[in-house]
Amino acid sequence: TQLLEQSPQFLSIQEGENLTVYCNSSSVFSSLQWYRQEPGEGPVLLVTVVTGGEVKKLKRLTFQFGDARKDSSLHITAAQPGDTGLYLCAGDWSGNTPLVFGKGTRLSVIA
Amino acid sequence: DTGVSQDPRHKITKRGQNVTFRCDPISEHNRLYWYRQTLGQGPEFLTYFQNEAQLEKSRLLSDRFSAERPKGSFSTLEIQRTEQGDSAMYLCASSPWGTSGRSGEQFFGPGTRLTVL
Numbered sequence: 644t645q646l647l648e649q650s651p652q653f654l655s656i657q658e659g660e661n662l663t664v665y666c667n668s669s670s671v672f673s674s675l676q677w678y679r680q681e682p683g684e685g686p687v688l689l690v691t692v693v694t695g696g697e698v699k700k701l702k703r704l705t706f707q708f709g710d711a712r713k714d715s716s717l718h719i720t721a722a723q724p725g726d727t728g729l730y731l732c733a734g735d736w737s738g739n740t741p742l743v744f745g746k747g748t749r750l751s752v753i754a
Numbered sequence: 755d756t757g758v759s760q761d762p763r764h765k766i767t768k769r770g771q772n773v774t775f776r777c778d779p780i781s782e783h784n785r786l787y788w789y790r791q792t793l794g795q796g797p798e799f800l801t802y803f804q805n806e807a808q809l810e811k812s813r814l815l816s817d818r819f820s821a822e823r824p825k826g827s828f829s830t831l832e833i834q835r836t837e838q839g840d841s842a843m844y845l846c847a848s849s850p851w852g853t854s855g856r857s858g859e860q861f862f863g864p865g866t867r868l869t870v871l
Contacts, residue, residue, distance in 0.1 A: 647796075676859060676860070678862075683864075683865075683867070684864050684865065685758075685760075685845050685847075685862035685863050685864050685865045686797065686845075686862045687862070688859055688860070688861060688862075691859050731796050731797075733796075733797075733860075741787060741799040741802055741810065741813075742787075742797075742799065742860060743799070744789075744796030744797045744798070745796050746794065746795055746796050747795075747796050
């Protein structure tokens with residue numbers, strides 16, 4: 644079974660702080676997606692990374708894909724209460740397999 | 755809004771009853787996926803279709819679970835003889851497999867929250 648581990652599991656920070664969450668596997672990804680999910684809703688796709696070493700930015704969010712394509716990180720600058728939610732990473736190992744999700748990082752940004 | 759839709763959003767049923775959920779994918783997407791998500795966990799893959807063909811169903815949780823996509827458009831997920839352990843969020847996603855070079859991306863619906871009493 645291919646596992647995706649996310650850390651930390653929970654994170655509570657003050658508005659304006661920076662944070663980084665991680666997604667790791669022992670296997671090489673074909674692609675990796677980051678999603679954000681709010682309570683009672685489905686996950687919303689934030690970004691897809693495909694190339695080792697790739698960095699993508701989405702406003703205050705910076706996504707990095709490891710050189711070996713086994714890990715990824717999400718960095719949020721100057722967090723806001725609207726960033727609160729469950730951040731999920733999902734990996735696709737062969738390009739033709741269903742996504743495998745991590746358990747997520749539950750972020751709470753306090754005003 | 756032409757996103758993925760699911761119906762119903764919430765379902766409360768008694769143990770032993772059958773339930774059926776519907777998913778309408780994004781119209782041009784040929785792949786459709788079903789996931790289950792329990793509290794504190796990420797989505798767990800159940801099954802998926804490419805057009806009307808069900809390509810993987812070994813991950814369905816038991817023989818009480820079945821899914822169809824008869825015309826390659828909407829899909830239904832049925833749970834027979836529900837048990838309390840079936841209580842969860844059931845998510846549907848679709849993707850444009852084989853087009854635009856971004857086949858790994860999946861777009862999720864809002865989910866159906868099932869509560870089995």
